[in-house]
Amino acid sequence: MPSTVIEDYLKAIYELQTEYNGARVRTSQIADYLGVTAPTATSMFSTLESNGFVEYEKYNGAVLSEEGERVALRLVRNHRLLETYLTAEFGYRLSDVHDEADRLEHHISDRFAACLADELGDPTTDPHGAPIPTSSLDVPERPRGEKLSAFDEGETVVVLEVDDRDEELLEYLSSRQVVPETELTIESVAPFGMITVRPPGHDDSVSLPDDVARLVRGTSVMDSDGTHI
Amino acid sequence: MPSTVIEDYLKAIYELQTEYNGARVRTSQIADYLGVTAPTATSMFSTLESNGFVEYEKYNGAVLSEEGERVALRLVRNHRLLETYLTAEFGYRLSDVHDEADRLEHHISDRFAACLADELGDPTTDPHGAPIPTSSLDVPERPRGEKLSAFDEGETVVVLEVDDRDEELLEYLSSRQVVPETELTIESVAPFGMITVRPPGHDDSVSLPDDVARLVRGTSVMDSDGTHI
């Protein structure tokens, strides 16, 4: 059984690999992502390689092996089930679940995970809109939409997913209804990378700088004439 | 924040200290209890001392400091809340909860523990009959009874507590109703350290060797003439 540290690396590699459509993940990306130094990441990549969790080429990053992906997906499943359970059963807010889930994901048994899933009726997405891998570690296919920064003025967009890592950001977004399943109207897209949206029932609109808008994904439901696509 | 390893030592010291009415705990006891070698325990005792978790005298064991006890009690609380939750909400059996709780106790937040307690209605004992420390870490006073090995033939005893560490034993005992709150009749006490009890509704009686009977605690409810004490 891999250590929780190794698990963290594998999950991080998985997240980055997924974000960049399967591209090789470089040591520096992981160093950044996990907040370790570059040499630490390099040395861990060798360890992962020699344990069969990744295929690593010097100076050219790594990709997960099947086994590495299995480990990562189990963590992702645990994490997202925990997040769902915490919000559904214990009244955690969207912005509170990440840290708790990030610790516990390493330590719950498959049985515990199954209990959570069962209690929740085998959910396929977590409260941030991310897909929950099944117990056999298949990731449910699901439209992932586009980054919010990719839409045009006048479009109506339904939010599909919000990144779960930045607590303060989540607090900001969820207090303004920028959460999965709400419809947003794109009010304006400024050339300097600022997008303004209006949630339903809110008179105030919400302005998001580009790098924030990239953490929210949605899909267009109607064009500017009000007709469904 | 202490490492989970340090937490394990502190909890172990707490358990032994409690079992032996506050006596100093020696390195060898801990080595046994945690399955490490004697030098490892010795070296950890120094570490614990220099971190202010215990008062340690060479060749004379250690006692928990206030801070050490606080850490231990928090773990005990988490452990017992988890055990209670797992049996009450997820249908774990008495014999299944220990390992899961032993891992998770280190990683749940106080908030998570509070949610468990809340959901369970602030229970004061776990399913093995052990007291659950409150959120301010007071241990509810509760009659701890006597070891089963201390009773005489003919007595009727209500089980108060069963040790939670040996999975197989627990499975054996709980399949035969030797669990908290059942009344047992002491059928015989053999001189070579074997006690035989009969649970209600069981025609078969259960024989327990001395070292097993020491892990079950109970209190006498009536003497051999059938009168309550």
Next chain:
DNA sequence: ATTATTGATTAGCCTAATCTAATTCTAATG
């Protein structure tokens, strides 16, 4: 084609937690 810049790796060290082997202490016994 050579050089500069950036990114990655190697070398060497540190701490926590463990071990085995050797030594030293304590307590009990004659």
Next chain:
DNA sequence: CATTAGAATTAGATTAGGCTAATCAATAAT
């Protein structure tokens, strides 16, 4: 009170995971 068995400690090594400083590779720019 001297001896000795058993416990406890010290000495020294190992492994995992991290760091800094120094070196090396790959790419981009002259």
